[in-house]
Amino acid sequence: MGMSSRSPGRLPPAGRPWRGSPARLGGLVLTTALLALPTACGGPGPGATASTGSDASVGSAPIADAGDFGLTYQPAENRNLAGLIDPIREAAVIEPEIDWLNQAFALPRDVAVVWLECGEDNAFYDTETTTIELCYEMVDDFVDRFEADGDDPEDAFWYAMDAAAFFFHHEVGHALVDLYALPITGREEDASDELAAITLIEGWEDGALTLMAAMDSFYLSGMEEEASGDAEDLPFWDEHAFDLQRFYRIACLIYGSDAEEEAWLVEDGSVPEEQAEACVDEYAQKRESWSRLLEPYYLETPAP
Numbered sequence: 001m002g003m004s005s006r007s008p009g010r011l012p013p014a015g016r017p018w019r020g021s022p023a024r025l026g027g028l029v030l031t032t033a034l035l036a037l038p039t040a041c042g043g044p045g046p047g048a049t050a051s052t053g054s055d056a057s058v059g060s061a062p063i064a065d066a067g068d069f070g071l072t073y074q075p076a077e078n079r080n081l082a083g084l085i086d087p088i089r090e091a092a093v094i095e096p097e098i099d100w101l102n103q104a105f106a107l108p109r110d111v112a113v114v115w116l117e118c119g120e121d122n123a124f125y126d127t128e129t130t131t132i133e134l135c136y137e138m139v140d141d142f143v144d145r146f147e148a149d150g151d152d153p154e155d156a157f158w159y160a161m162d163a164a165a166f167f168f169h170h171e172v173g174h175a176l177v178d179l180y181a182l183p184i185t186g187r188e189e190d191a192s193d194e195l196a197a198i199t200l201i202e203g204w205e206d207g208a209l210t211l212m213a214a215m216d217s218f219y220l221s222g223m224e225e226e227a228s229g230d231a232e233d234l235p236f237w238d239e240h241a242f243d244l245q246r247f248y249r250i251a252c253l254i255y256g257s258d259a260e261e262e263a264w265l266v267e268d269g270s271v272p273e274e275q276a277e278a279c280v281d282e283y284a285q286k287r288e289s290w291s292r293l294l295e296p297y298y299l300e301t302p303a304p
């Protein structure tokens with residue numbers, strides 16, 4: 001990996017890559033749903049509903065379920081990107097997540113999810129049209145980045161799809177904040193990253209591994225920013241955190257979700273030792289507050 005030295009407190013040490021899962025040809029597997037989480041007010045046992053009787057109860061969403069997430073693939077003119085469409089379609093990483101979201105949430109209107117050629121490496125949520133746009137360029141860029149970091153093309157593609165799944169959930173976060181007018185404190189960008197991380201960790205088998213591909217992509221692009229001096233040129237008002245900051249925040253959430261299982265993140269310096277305890281508290285607090293924010297909009301607990 002070529003990283004032999006470390007700037008204390010700034011860059012993580014050698015010991016990467018974290019994206020450790022072999023190509024997972026089955027894509028994501030739903031285990032427990034985020035909404036089945038026990039809440040702090042005395043969660044129900046396994047098999048019980050998530051309703052605690054205190055506030056809005058599950059199954060009585062305050063809005064009519066008048067919409068769904070719906071996925072489409074647009075053609076691409078760029079030949080390289082056009083060649084990605086079938087593999088992305090066959091990987092079907094986003095599809096089960098959309099099914100789950102449609103079972104889980106009452107939506108006031110449809111949300112289109114569109115894979116398309118954007119002209120840039122990115123993903124968007126458009127509040128006017130309630131459309132999530134996922135750019136083919138994003139996958140292409142992740143593949144290049146992971147290949148440049150030593151992955152063979154097939155692994156790089158699967159890690160790229162994992163990273164794309166994170167960005168999909170990040171945009172879903174923006175969509176839910178918009179559609180439900182959720183009272184988010186702090187930056188919506190950070191909140192969307194948190195929701196994406198929590199959804200993957202809590203809702204999907206190997207979700208933490210999926211998340212690690214995104215974490216790794218932030219590490220690699222963050223290192224590119226550092227190396228090119230771009231980090232200093234980024235405007236301080238940019239609404240997205242610098243990629244290394246997003247890397248550290250995700251590492252903190254992964255560690256905080258299971259301090260024993262993910263202790264290696266402290267050992268390798270991805271989570272600074274003095275922050276480890278706070279990450280555990282932060283994860284529990286974020287998970288709880290997202291559960292509370294979304295509970296009024298849950299339709300049902302989807303069967304695993």
Ligand SMILES: [Zn+2]
Nearest residue numbers: 170174189192
């Ligand atoms: Zn965003």
